[in-house]
Amino acid sequence: SFDRLRHVESMAQLPSGAGRISHLNAVILGESLASEENDLVFPSHDFSRQALVSSPEQYRKMYESSIEDPAGFWSEIASQFYWNNKWDPEVYSENIDVRKGTVKFEWFKGGSTNISYNALDRNIEAGNGGKVAIYWEGNEPGDDGQLTYAELLEKVCQLANYLKHVGVRKGDAVVIYLPMLVELPIAMLACARIGAVHSVVFAGFSAEALAQRIIDCKPKVVITCNAVRRGSKAIRLKEIVDSALIESVKNGVSVGLCLTFENKSAMKREDSKWQEGRDVWWQDVVPQFPIKCSVEWVDAEDPLFLLYTSGSTGKPKGVLHTTGGYMVYSAATFKYAFDYKPSDIYWCTADCGWITGHSYVTYGPLLNGATVVIFEGAPNYPDSGRCWDIVDKYKVTIFYTAPTLVRSLMRESDEYVTRYHRKSLRVLGSVGEPINPSAWRWFYNVVGDSRCPISDTWWQTETGGFMITPLPGAWPQKPGSATFPFFGIEPVIVDEKGNEIEGECSGYLCIKKSWPGAFRTLYGDHERYETTYFKPFAGYYFSGDGCRRDKDGYFWLTGRVDDVINVSGHRIGTAEVESALVSHPQCAEAAVVGVEHEIKGQGIYAFVTLVEGIPYSEELRKSLVLAVRNQIGAFAAPDKIHWAPGLPKTRSGKIMRRILRKIASGQLDELGDTSTLADPSVVDQLIALRDC
């Protein structure tokens, strides 16, 4: 069938980096072709016909104009938003090359705007005040709610007025530690409305991790709730905040106010611990404030939020995004990558504690006036059909999730899926890690009934929005490939010397030139920003990912090439886990590597050396795992602890992780040269202790 397709297709020349791909709208290919690279899945004719970008030619034209005239391209999109005053004539300025001085990106500088205004007031003024902005689905089926754009604006204004009343001003940081209640996007939008900088901390992080972030950004207020139910468990979030605030005080950071939402379905206020003078119930104060709140116009380059992410050292990085460029970029990427139409009902399963929840639960969709579903609970509660129950209940048309969820649901009977209609679905999306072709196929065939294109979006906390992504009506897709760059993005693959490689190749994925949604710095550490991202390959932004480009120009992400592990789409630094392990009094040294994991993508494999004379035991294993849960959070708990009386080190004392990775993955025949080790016998010892 492939030959037949070749016969009828016309070849479209794509821009640099994209190569040549087939141009054919009308054919849907069946199952597997010879190899994954030849495995093309075409959007249906009906889908392409209605799509915002409906052919490779249309993509090519738009892409070329975005590269040839970035100022014109992005100004046109930016002009769709309200600006209190327009940006300076120069739309952007950039220096991406450390050799030419400080790396600095600026977009729409001098323009003043407000993202909360653009997401809410602007849509209401356009006549959409009565449209549902958020459907909220609670942990328990039947526990739900909804807010129209007009109602959402009122709630945002009340909180914004309260925050102003307690002294939060433009530029002040506010830490938000909330589960997926509507109060979470409300809190983000309220901060943005008054120019405060929000820093959302995923509510699965431990007290220690939360304290670390509070100490770094010194917020005026912490916003939380007393507890949350996830599946059948209740988690007392406020108590985690209490401990974090005590820890912060010990480190000289005292937060005067902890605004606490009473999440009645999880816990009554009487049962919550309380510190008079510091803690305030949201319900007691916020509803008393006016439902209108004037907007603080901020410069396009004023900070919007800080989001901590993991890197190659133990200290999380405070990724800073500014207002104007991020607004334009999150909105445009949302619209095109999901082929968004005003009638869509959109559900992204991500938590607002991660970048996906910032750009594609809150800002991107609301800036487009979309109706968003947010879900408080767990996708397998009360059973593995919950997602599809929610899809049918709200008639979800765009469903965006992570490969780890797809793989875990794929393990269960298809009947959990097929018992629901899912007829409303039209676009599926994937994010967080490479999606393996078999999971892609299951998602496509079983969930999407072989009708819905999948947008496999590659991007990062740092990039603010999608970088390489299918445009669902334009491309034949290849299961497992993120396809081609978004408008304005010039990805390149470089070798270890930093030379660009052309054509079919593998190497390090870098980006040439700035883009509006790019992060501007690491909070308080611009030097680390330059060292981590711009020095490894001078003249480029280095993503930290490996990548392959195939003969048709499709990009295939191959995973992190640095000391970061991607567990269930969550980025975890090996150094962070190691530092948590060595904080255990009986652990002398630790080395952590990632291993392939059937569901999570990667699992955490920790080699630990114990303090002299301490015997290894099951009890000790548990308490080492607990140390990581306490320092970072349950999602970072090692899957395996491997007792290592000695670690393979070079004579200069450097741990040879290459060997540890091979031992962890059981590739014992591929250990390579061990003769340069200070003590080669430790390798045999480690192999002998594999199942200990």
Ligand code: PRX
């Ligand atoms: O390794 C890539 C992987 O996730 C990393 C970014 O993680 P984070 O900043 O937490 O953001 C996650 C949500 C955007 C990347 O460096 N990654 C993300 N999306 C994909 C991916 N790998 C392959 N394919 C993707 N679609």
